[in-house]
Amino acid sequence: MINIAQKYLEDRETFQWDRPEKYNFVGDTISAWAQSQPDAIALHWTNSEGNEFKRSFSQLREDAARAAGVLKAAGIGRGDTVLAIMSREARWWEIVLGCIQIGAIVSPGTVQLKPKDIAYRLEAAKAKAIITNDALLDIVDDGIAKVNWPGVRINVDAGERANWLSYEALRKSSEPDFQVADTPADSAALCYFTSGTTGQPKLTVHRHDYPLGHKATGSHWLAAKPGDMVWNLSDTGWAKAAWSSLFAPWMVGAGVFALHCASFDAEQTLEWLEKYEITTLCAPPTVYRILVRRDISDAKLKSLSRCVSAGEPLNPEVIDLWRTQTGLRIYEGYGQTETVLLCGNFDGMESKAGSMGLPAPGISLQVIDHEGNIVDPEQEGDIAIDISPSKKPQGMFACYLDDEVRTASVYKGDWYLTGDRAMRDQDGYFWFVGRADDVILSSGYRIGPFEVESVLFEHEAVAESAVVASPDETRGEVVKAFIILAKGVEPTEALKEELQRYVKNSTAPYKYPRKIEFVESLPKTISGKIKRKELKMQEWEQS
Template identity: 35%
Template sequence: MSEIYEDYYKEITGKNGEIIKIETSVTPHFNFAYDVMDRLALENPDGTAMVHVSAEGARTVFSYADIKRLTDKAANAFMSLGINRHDSVMLLLKRRYEFWISILALHKIGAVAIPTSHMVSSEDIEERIKISGCKAVICVNSEHICKKVADAVDKFDVVKIAVGEKYEDFIEFSGLLEGAAANLFRITTDAEDDMLYYFTSGTSGSPKAVIHDFSYPIAHIYTAKKWHGIKKGGLHLTVADSGWAKTAWGKLYGQWFLGASILVYDYEQFYAADLLKLISEEGVNTFCAPPTVYKYLILEKINDFNLNNLCYVTTAGEPMPKEVSAKFTEKTGLVIREGFGQTETALQICTPEDGVQVPGSIGRPSPLYNIALLDDAGNLAKPGEEGEIVIIPDSERRPIGIFKGYLGDEKQYEEVWRGGVYHTKDKAIGDQKGNFFFLGRGDDVIKSSGYRIGPSEVEDILMKHPAVFECAVTGFPSKNRGNVVKASIILKKGYEASQKLITELQDFVKKRAAIYKYPRIIKFVDDLPRSSSGKISRAMIRKQDEANVG
């Protein structure tokens, strides 16, 4: 019997067994919740779909049959509230297992899910409701989330559903589920229907909603199979909040396509030792986390934990400092393989499970896409030259996994597709062997006295200094140079800010990079501004600096 993913995904290999192309197949009414999850429930009802561990240590195991039963009930419950096909529903559920039940139930209805970070403000929620016209909000009753929702929906006719303890006039999720019918007849949806709205903030203006359709999950088969290295029956852990697109990458579609189990760690506050303990006790096979998590992991006594079941580790979201990666490998023997993509896309570039991770590289283009680097004139960048990462379609059809639009903003969508090419606005350099080295967002690249400086290169050098725990390099306005290099630095425990340390750090960079790249300004900070997805926001630093200069 063939594996489920094989009905939608085929690797075309070359003479040496390397993947040269991936062919995908999308049936007209493909729906991941029915065609993958319900099929898993039929073929392997007792198989473990998800292991959920709460902050208090409560462990709940869901079989594939459990997932089908609960999502059928949730779908019926939502429809009883008037939520139907094409309606949109906002989810602010952190890492509660109800997120997975809710999003799959919305898929079954043909409704649009809006995964949202719990870190957003009531104003952010209100803005998202205006743009999406969402019909309901499902939120967890913790950290004032329900209050923020209540304040935001005051002006709208929106159904409010609370997970956890009862909150004011919100409908209780548990009671709603309990009273719902368990039998659900398949609702016809189209593969090109809107399935997800992911709100992503630019450097200015209101957040824009990225639209993914029902074919999107198929693009993550490669993510799970060749990047994460997932095997059938394995246990995978991705560290991500359910409001981030990284959940779609690592805690939902590709992993279940491969018949693996998903581990969800619903922590309140992150402690590296607790995460290592969980990986050890649950026997995690594959692991993915942003670079910041690895920065904390290497500070722990990793050898005190049994990581024998851990086969592959990966990272994405922001540049991985070479020093952090090297120390993790030194302590565990495992090589962190990098990847690159966007909320608007699936995985674009990575070092696959059978590839060699080149230090500092984000990998090679995924065989799903025709990826190139274009210079400012629109020509192919030569090896060693800076270029923008672009996706060039092989046909008139939009490549699978690439978003279908920005909600209500056709002009901006046309702009990123100008010339028939998808422009990521991210800069990189390629080498002779096809490896890509990330420089930063186009607006993150620092232009100083005619030079162009990639912030990640300077950050990588600073991270090698024993005093530096985390840093962000940005351009600071200068009358004479356009911009000068500025480093905002969080120090490790035991180090104190001083002019002597500033000079030491500047000299440290001068010895390891071209003289024009050293940070002329160094500011020691307790924390760095971050986006709702947890990434360091250089844009916020620049905005603060520009306001102060102005």
């Protein structure tokens, strides 16, 4: 056993949630920073062409007021839902803040949506308005036509089209409106469509006090402070953008850095990390995997001092390679669209490679059995949050919109079930096993796909993999690995056998993939998570 560092224990002991009856992020937090540090940089925006601009907190407060004026001029008011289907356009930040300021409900979405997705979201969210860009006008119009939606359409770009309002034109003709809605803390502010693996996405509703739930995200996980600059690579349509591109940095007075580009580019990412004074990098595991495969030992990361990762577990080897090549540690974090940061690696605590870390300050996190009992160390169970009145953390979602059955399904008494499974060791560290429906049962053994994927990644021939259960007459299920090979590696039967031996020699032999299929790509959700369930269904349907 190890001694858990005193600093972490003190942080957990002294941490307290703010629980106001009324709260508005713009009126209470952004306005406060605009007064106390008006000239501090709140947003540093760039694009792939090298254009850039900076906004101070005082300017950001004015931008929110201008967005509020535009929204009201377009007929949008308190309680109305606005779909913001945009990328990292500079106006995204002020539009989200403007919606929050006037008490409208903002529902961010990714630019990868198709007409049927747009149609579903418009109806499911009961949207009053949709705001998007030039590139998506045709797609949105097609989606609108499918359901004959009568709402307000706003184009954030300069293009003109019938039935569409110009955001820029409204911004020029409307006066900034600094009036802040008197919003109860428990009233709806955001609506995120979760990146489900099957079926239609769930509509996760967050309250106005949701940003307060990111107090620990900003201060303990990002470890940001005034003067720091946080670059989060997440798409604005994913709730992770609310974590590290919006609420967490600004809760602690740090700045947000942004790059508006068509897609991730490893070369440009390294160039930007060297060029700009970025202190904190928040990236999904895929980005770290790509970068360490390139070997960035010679990169001049002069300002970078903090690296965090979330979305899905990160392979221990990637963490080790990153530290070897950059001298920096990656602090993993765990949470959901429905929650804030639940568990992670923080300053002042020892890390264990491959572990999810320890519960975040303010979070009572446990591993429980099917009856709701806390299980002993080294026993697998469901990850659950204690939501009893005295322990419920800030930032928990309010409900799945208009879906009482789905909402009730994630609760067991005073526990909220994340849908993930894990084990705790003797020191209290959490170890991810997999999604509750991803665990493979083979000849009585329970096998978590992530452990097998991590071992496969350690082999130089493997760029990425997804491990699922495949039907077997003798064993019920066996491990199957879908593998994307590294550049220049040829798929052969001999390589399959080599990879099988490699896994046998690296972990418990019963976990090795008895089936291997080389593929060019893997199905993923909008937020970049592998759709293991889709691959598993494919296997069972074929059988």
